[in-house]
Amino acid sequence: xxxxxxxxxxxxxxxxxxxxxxxxxxxxxxxxxxxxxxxxxxxxxxxxxxxxxxxxxxxxxxxxxxxxxxxxxxxxxxxxxxxxxxxxxxxxxxxxxxxxxxxxxxxxxxxxxxxxxxxxxxxxxxxxxxxxxxxxxxxxxxxxxxxxxxxxxxxxxxxxxxxxxxxxxxxxxxxxxxxxxxxxxxxxxxxxxxxxxxxxxxxxxxxxxxxxxxxxxxxxxxxxxxxxxxxxxxxxxxxxxxxxxxxxxxxxxxxxxxxxxxxxxxxxxxxxxxxxxxxxxxxxxxxxxxxxxxxxxxxxxxxxxxxxxxxxxxxxxxxxxxxxxxxxxx
Amino acid sequence: xxxxxxxxxxxxxxxxxxxxxxxxxxxxxxxxxxxxxxxxxxxxxxxxxxxxxxxxxxxxxxxxxxxxxxxxxxxxxxxxxxxxxxxxxxxxxxxxxxxxxxxxxxxxxxxxxxxxxxxxxxxxxxxxxxxxxxxxxxxxxxxxxxxxxxxxxxxxxxxxxxxxxxxxxxxxxxxxxxxxxxxxxxxxxxxxxxxxxxxxxxxxxxxxxxxxxxxxxxxxxxxxxxxxxxxxxxxxxxxxxxxxxxxxxxxxxxxxxxxxxxxxxxxxxxxxxxxxxxxxxxxxxxxxxxxxxxxxxxxxxxxxxxxxxxxxxxxxxxxxxxx
Amino acid sequence: xxxxxxxxxxxxxxxxxxxxxxxxxxxxxxxxxxxxxxxxxxxxxxxxxxxxxxxxxxxxxxxxxxxxxxxxxxxxxxxxxxxxxxxxxxxxxxxxxxxxxxxxxxxxxxxxxxxxxxxxxxxxxxxxxxxxxxxxxxxxxxxxxxxxxxxxxxxxxxxxxxxxxxxxxxxxxxxxxxxxxxxxxxxxxxxxxxxxxxxxxxxxxxxxxxxxxxxxxxxxxxxxxxxxxxxxxxxxxxxxxxxxxxxxxxxxxxxxxxxxxxxxxxxxxxxxxxxxxxxxxxxxxxxxxxxxxxxxxxxxxxxxxxxxxxxxxxxxxxxxxxxxxxxxxxxxxx
Numbered sequence: 001x002x003x004x005x006x007x008x009x010x011x012x013x014x015x016x017x018x019x020x021x022x023x024x025x026x027x028x029x030x031x032x033x034x035x036x037x038x039x040x041x042x043x044x045x046x047x048x049x050x051x052x053x054x055x056x057x058x059x060x061x062x063x064x065x066x067x068x069x070x071x072x073x074x075x076x077x078x079x080x081x082x083x084x085x086x087x088x089x090x091x092x093x094x095x096x097x098x099x100x101x102x103x104x105x106x107x108x109x110x111x112x113x114x115x116x117x118x119x120x121x122x123x124x125x126x127x128x129x130x131x132x133x134x135x136x137x138x139x140x141x142x143x144x145x146x147x148x149x150x151x152x153x154x155x156x157x158x159x160x161x162x163x164x165x166x167x168x169x170x171x172x173x174x175x176x177x178x179x180x181x182x183x184x185x186x187x188x189x190x191x192x193x194x195x196x197x198x199x200x201x202x203x204x205x206x207x208x209x210x211x212x213x214x215x216x217x218x219x220x221x222x223x224x225x226x227x228x229x230x231x232x233x234x235x236x237x238x239x240x241x242x243x244x245x246x247x248x249x250x251x252x253x254x255x256x257x258x259x260x261x262x263x264x265x266x267x268x269x270x271x272x273x274x275x276x277x278x279x280x281x282x283x284x285x286x287x288x289x290x291x292x293x294x295x296x297x298x299x300x301x302x303x304x305x306x307x308x309x310x311x312x313x314x315x316x317x318x319x320x321x322x323x324x325x326x327x328x329x330x
Numbered sequence: 331x332x333x334x335x336x337x338x339x340x341x342x343x344x345x346x347x348x349x350x351x352x353x354x355x356x357x358x359x360x361x362x363x364x365x366x367x368x369x370x371x372x373x374x375x376x377x378x379x380x381x382x383x384x385x386x387x388x389x390x391x392x393x394x395x396x397x398x399x400x401x402x403x404x405x406x407x408x409x410x411x412x413x414x415x416x417x418x419x420x421x422x423x424x425x426x427x428x429x430x431x432x433x434x435x436x437x438x439x440x441x442x443x444x445x446x447x448x449x450x451x452x453x454x455x456x457x458x459x460x461x462x463x464x465x466x467x468x469x470x471x472x473x474x475x476x477x478x479x480x481x482x483x484x485x486x487x488x489x490x491x492x493x494x495x496x497x498x499x500x501x502x503x504x505x506x507x508x509x510x511x512x513x514x515x516x517x518x519x520x521x522x523x524x525x526x527x528x529x530x531x532x533x534x535x536x537x538x539x540x541x542x543x544x545x546x547x548x549x550x551x552x553x554x555x556x557x558x559x560x561x562x563x564x565x566x567x568x569x570x571x572x573x574x575x576x577x578x579x580x581x582x583x584x585x586x587x588x589x590x591x592x593x594x595x596x597x598x599x600x601x602x603x604x605x606x607x608x609x610x611x612x613x614x615x616x617x618x619x620x621x622x623x624x625x626x627x628x629x630x631x632x633x634x635x636x637x638x639x640x641x642x643x644x645x646x647x648x649x650x651x652x653x
Numbered sequence: 654x655x656x657x658x659x660x661x662x663x664x665x666x667x668x669x670x671x672x673x674x675x676x677x678x679x680x681x682x683x684x685x686x687x688x689x690x691x692x693x694x695x696x697x698x699x700x701x702x703x704x705x706x707x708x709x710x711x712x713x714x715x716x717x718x719x720x721x722x723x724x725x726x727x728x729x730x731x732x733x734x735x736x737x738x739x740x741x742x743x744x745x746x747x748x749x750x751x752x753x754x755x756x757x758x759x760x761x762x763x764x765x766x767x768x769x770x771x772x773x774x775x776x777x778x779x780x781x782x783x784x785x786x787x788x789x790x791x792x793x794x795x796x797x798x799x800x801x802x803x804x805x806x807x808x809x810x811x812x813x814x815x816x817x818x819x820x821x822x823x824x825x826x827x828x829x830x831x832x833x834x835x836x837x838x839x840x841x842x843x844x845x846x847x848x849x850x851x852x853x854x855x856x857x858x859x860x861x862x863x864x865x866x867x868x869x870x871x872x873x874x875x876x877x878x879x880x881x882x883x884x885x886x887x888x889x890x891x892x893x894x895x896x897x898x899x900x901x902x903x904x905x906x907x908x909x910x911x912x913x914x915x916x917x918x919x920x921x922x923x924x925x926x927x928x929x930x931x932x933x934x935x936x937x938x939x940x941x942x943x944x945x946x947x948x949x950x951x952x953x954x955x956x957x958x959x960x961x962x963x964x965x966x967x968x969x970x971x972x973x974x975x976x977x978x979x980x981x982x983x984x985x986x987x
Contacts, residue, residue, distance in 0.1 A: 147959065
């Protein structure tokens with residue numbers, strides 16, 4: 001276990017390091033003057049322009065040597081100071097992030113966990129029953145092949161426009177004032193459902209197919225054959241196969257996170273859902289580089305944390321990593 | 331008779347039709363007899379052994395019967411066989427190294443197997459299991475371990491204990507020593523003998539290509555070639571005075587201890603076993619046999635030429651008849 | 654090679670990969686052959702290669718009889734044909750304003766027009782080409798980098814392997830789309846080449862993992878040892894023993910990569926961070942969305958691109974499964 005975790009931690013540290021460096025480096029390596037483009041959105045007179053320019057330059061640190069800018073960036077990270085937003089002044093970047101965060105989490109967490117759980121069950125069931133397999137498999141492949149944007153347009157079109165069941169943009173009815181009453185919460189849920197459904201559906205197919213193949217493989221492996229040869233109930237054999245198949249699936253979950261985040265961004269933008277995805281998109285559109293950088297590193301941290309959580313779950317499920325391979329044979 | 335196999339044929343399904351791997355095989359096992367089943371790779375010995383307990387979808391029984399303690403074993407009927415497995419007929423598989431599931435403790439696996447057989451007094455069975463584990467020199471805490479925590483030899487022995495836990499009448503031990511070092515081989519061999527002597531198993535079929543281990547543990551040895559039985563006799567006879575040309579060549583090809591092979595050469599058997607898709611008519615060994623003659627194009631029957639000694643060879647039958 | 658069937662017909666050798674799993678501490682390598690080279694959608698990767706090399710005669714026989722392969726390939730050929738000859742069928746340049754806006758599909762405009770009056774059909778066939786181009790670019794780029802790194806890691810092992818693995822795992826964790834948004838904010842003019850290379854450089858880890866596992870598995874097989882014992886040089890071993898066995902697997906991986914590149918490009922184009930000013934299936938959906946196509950029920954604007962893309966990728970996936978079955982006899986239905 002120690003070996004497993006230490007290797008993982010090294011990866012996380014390196015990933016974080018690379019993420020921060022990328023985040024810091026990209027604006028400085030790109031052609032053009034970032035501060036100038038930031039200010040291009042404002043029509044400022046020359047005096048206020050210069051003043052604003054200098055203020056930003058100071059914040060950015062352009063007059064400092066590169067290595068010092070780098071160090072300052074790290075310092076800023078650890079003190080939680082990600083700068084001020086240009087697009088929505090005078091809000092701190094961190095404030096904006098934390099305002100948007102709950103919406104993104106509200107989409108991501110249920111969508112990922114449910115699609116994983118339901119997909120696994122579906123896949124395992126399909127592995128055992130031919131009739132189910134014949135419908136799950138094609139459906140799964142189609143869902144896998146659907147591009148995120150298409151589903152993000154089709155779902156609201158069908159459910160929102162054609163059948164008029166759900167609203168298709170924003171997090172809640174714009175006419176309402178946020179308050180903890182039932183109307184508001186109901187509106188929240190109402191607006192949440194379609195984006196959640198989109199994110200859920202896209203991942204579902206992949207999990208189902210993956211689990212189906214894994215379970216089929218495990219049902220034919222040596223330990224399953226042995227148990228059948230000793231007269232074990234098929235249900236027992238299936239349970240054991242399922243447990244064995246869960247391990248690579250769990251690893252797959254960790255690997256898929258980076259891309260699910262991407263899908264989330266697409267979904268949020270399609271639904272104008274005010275999460276981190278919409279925020280980063282607006283930041284980019286408005287050349288708000290501080291906000292952009294801040295969100296990027298925040299998302300990176302989020303993915304790393306999620307990976308770590310999955311690692312911990314993996315340890316509890318897989319006895320091999322828990323007990324480590326060293327010195328265990330007599 | 332404990333086990334009686336009568337004209338058993340087993341084939342593999344393939345796109346080119348059924349490929350017969352076990353062709354009209356008959357033999358009997360007495361109570362308490364450990365029979366070695368030896369032959370080259372591809373002789374059908376593993377298929378024969380495994381068919382007696384679990385015919386998977388690739389295989390099918392194309393003829394014959396199997397009887398255990400007088401009752402017919404419904405080997406072709408997987409459902410009917412289920413409650414007989416482990417309890418009456420059991421298997422130590424060729425893949426014993428990977429037979430124990432990696433994600434459950436051995437004790438848990440045992441418990442689930444016992445539950446599948448609706449064993450009520452599981453505590454007693456576990457107590458007995460612990461006694462047997464101690465008997466072979468392993469520690470009781472093996473039940474709390476996972477299979478990957480055990481060495482190869484330990485896994486093999488634990489699998490044997492698990493497979494024989496319900497005291498089956500027939501144990502099929504498929505290549506139980508092939509993956510082990512010599513001293514562990516001996517330990518496993520002695521374990522089988524001990525289990526038979528204590529009545530944990532009644533009879534056993536030990537499938538192997540290694541005659542030396544059979545020399546130590548088997549009461550009788552059956553030699554199989556290309557899906558058919560070639561010879562069956564007491565161990566001493568097979569080793570010391572075999573009659574079938576194939577057996578003779580096999581024994582002769584074994585290196586002797588202490589002989590240096592700069593003075594003598596290792597003798598093999600020229601040629602190869604026939605392929606399943608291209609079986610010769612008559613005696614399947616005739617193309618490699620130094621004694622083949624005209625009659626060999628007819629299939630020789632597997633008959634008793636001396637008391638307790640069966641051979642399928644025209645040359646041998648004729649010689650014995652002339653005596 | 655003789656057709657002799659031994660006692661138990663050969664099963665795919667799993668022991669190698671399992672041994673390797675044990676070596677590297679389960680967590681990293683476990684998912685390799687099961688977490689897809691199909692990026693972002695967890696799916697089954699091609700099954701492990703069986704040791705015995707299938708003969709060419711086998712391929713054709715089983716290939717033609719495999720429904721999935723035939724259906725998948727035929728569909729894909731249809732789409733490719735559409736991409737190739739479509740622009741000749743299309744009467745107008747994709748961005749030209751040629752008719753009344755917001756018209757339903759009719760005789761002149763087979764898929765109707767956009768809000769500005771551009772011919773949707775022309776846009777779609779132009780976009781098809783873009784998708785295939787990006788798909789190809791991304792797949793080629795990812796394959797080259799991924800195969801090279803994966804092979805080196807698997808073949809050499811040791812510290813080189815550890816470093817490459819570290820690099821691979823780090824890259825997988827960084828969300829590529831977010832990265833592209835950031836990069837795209839600074840890089841105002843992007844080419845299709847840039848998009849393809851970006852996709853390639855962010856998806857090669859999936860290829861590398863798969864190739865590494867296969868290399869590991871094949872490296873310690875008996876026939877490689879035999880070749881080494883008989884004194885063959887490493888390059889010769891790689892070319893004659895390992896490559897043919899990997900070739901089929903790699904082919905499957907590349908097909909999956911092609912599909913995932915197309916999907917990724919669609920997402921990027923939808924967000925406007927694809928190639929600037931290029932009509933693609935993703936950008937069409939973006940334009941449709943920006944111009945309230947949903948509200949105005951302009952289904953012909955966003956549904957055809959989406960359906961086409963789904964079809965193109967689904968055909969690839971199905972063909973891939975079929976091909977896997979052809980290469981791996983054990984997967985074939987009895």
